[in-house]
Amino acid sequence: MPALTSHHSLPPFPSDVETAPLVSISLAKLEAGDTDESAAFFVACKRLGFFYLDMIGSSLGETIVSEAEALNVVQKEFFELPNSVKDIYGRPHLHPFYAYRYNEVPSTDGTSPPLRNFENYNLRKDDILSQCDRLACHDLILQHQSLFERYVVHCRAAIDCLLEHLNTHLQLPEGTLAKLHRIHERSGDHVRFTQTPPQQFDEQRARRAEHTDFGSLTVLFNWLGGLQIRTADTNRWVYVRPIPGSCVVNLGDAMVTFTAGILRSNVHRVVPAPGAQAGFVRNSLVFFTRPEDKPMSDDPQEEMTSDEWIMKRGTGQLPGVFTAKGFEPAAFPLAPSAAYPVKA
Numbered sequence: 001m002p003a004l005t006s007h008h009s010l011p012p013f014p015s016d017v018e019t020a021p022l023v024s025i026s027l028a029k030l031e032a033g034d035t036d037e038s039a040a041f042f043v044a045c046k047r048l049g050f051f052y053l054d055m056i057g058s059s060l061g062e063t064i065v066s067e068a069e070a071l072n073v074v075q076k077e078f079f080e081l082p083n084s085v086k087d088i089y090g091r092p093h094l095h096p097f098y099a100y101r102y103n104e105v106p107s108t109d110g111t112s113p114p115l116r117n118f119e120n121y122n123l124r125k126d127d128i129l130s131q132c133d134r135l136a137c138h139d140l141i142l143q144h145q146s147l148f149e150r151y152v153v154h155c156r157a158a159i160d161c162l163l164e165h166l167n168t169h170l171q172l173p174e175g176t177l178a179k180l181h182r183i184h185e186r187s188g189d190h191v192r193f194t195q196t197p198p199q200q201f202d203e204q205r206a207r208r209a210e211h212t213d214f215g216s217l218t219v220l221f222n223w224l225g226g227l228q229i230r231t232a233d234t235n236r237w238v239y240v241r242p243i244p245g246s247c248v249v250n251l252g253d254a255m256v257t258f259t260a261g262i263l264r265s266n267v268h269r270v271v272p273a274p275g276a277q278a279g280f281v282r283n284s285l286v287f288f289t290r291p292e293d294k295p296m297s298d299d300p301q302e303e304m305t306s307d308e309w310i311m312k313r314g315t316g317q318l319p320g321v322f323t324a325k326g327f328e329p330a331a332f333p334l335a336p337s338a339a340y341p342v343k344a
């Protein structure tokens with residue numbers, strides 16, 4: 001039987017590094033309304049805010065896994081394009097957030113062009129589903145329109161299942177969370193491609209990468225290690241081991257806000273992959289769900305809409321992390337750069 005994922009084509013995640021205690025939640029069991037699984041899911045959302053979502057045994061889950069594999073091929077092709085071509089779709093001229101961006105460092109020999117040591121590309125759900133005036137994108141993206149569409153719809157179906165379980169545990173009126181996340185309403189949902197070439201661990205860079213996700217729920221596929229979370233009990237950075245057939249799901253700041261701190265949006269970061277994996281280009285594929293753009297209340301005193309919050313957080317204007325205590329601005333100034341503009 002052919003392997004469902006391509007993890008086997010890369011060196012294994014090392015066995016001698018400390019890993020994060022993520023529980024595994026079965027999508028198939030949640031779909032079937034399994035009460036024990038649902039209870040374990042809710043505990044994970046409160047305690048760590050990160051868990052594996054095991055897709056195997058769910059027809060929706062296995063479809064998402066195979067689409068993620070197909071999109072991983074597309075993203076590698078995208079990042080292979082000449083820099084001058086990728087830059088056409090870059091920040092800030094295409095869009096301040098839904099665009100390609102990179103960070104670069106000087107070449108080691110001092111004469112070659114700078115090295116792009118981090119690249120990502122945010123593709124908006126509303127562009128993919130033709131729900132807005134589409135931002136310009138490369139033909140490669142358009143050639144895979146149907147794959148993107150299916151991926152968005154399927155990720156959203158899995159997320160809707162998770163929101164439904166959360167809604168029940170939080171004892172909210174039926175459909176409360178669903179109504180804040182309707183797929184056909186404008187929102188900051190997006191697919192993110194990411195790529196980093198092999199590189200040395202750098203403490204400053206690792207610190208700058210610390211963040212919480214701004215939105216509601218994030219569905220993450222990665223093929224190499226490098227994702228780390230800082231656990232509340234030990235305060236140590238520990239790796240999240242990629243598990244073939246599972247994605248990593250984490251809760252974002254919006255879920256903490258909606259629940260006044262009952263749920264957890266855990267701080268995390270990406271550093272070079274550990275062990276033998278360090279020598280390989282690292283990609284990840286992220287689907288971010290965010291509350292709809294519309295103001296959540298009619299109160300003119302309400303500080304920000306979801307869209308405004310995302311734009312500020314996503315473009316470096318509000319550096320910091322979000323914990324149960326609320327939003328904590330960054331304790332150290334972030335060095336501005338072309339790729340991480342920090343606006344006044």
Ligand SMILES: O=C(O)CCC(=O)C(=O)O
Binds near residue numbers: 192213227270284286
């Ligand atoms: O690349 C990863 O594994 C995680 C990426 C991430 O945390 C993000 O893009 O917000």
Ligand SMILES: [Fe+2]
Binds near residue numbers: 211212213268
């Ligand atoms: Fe993240």
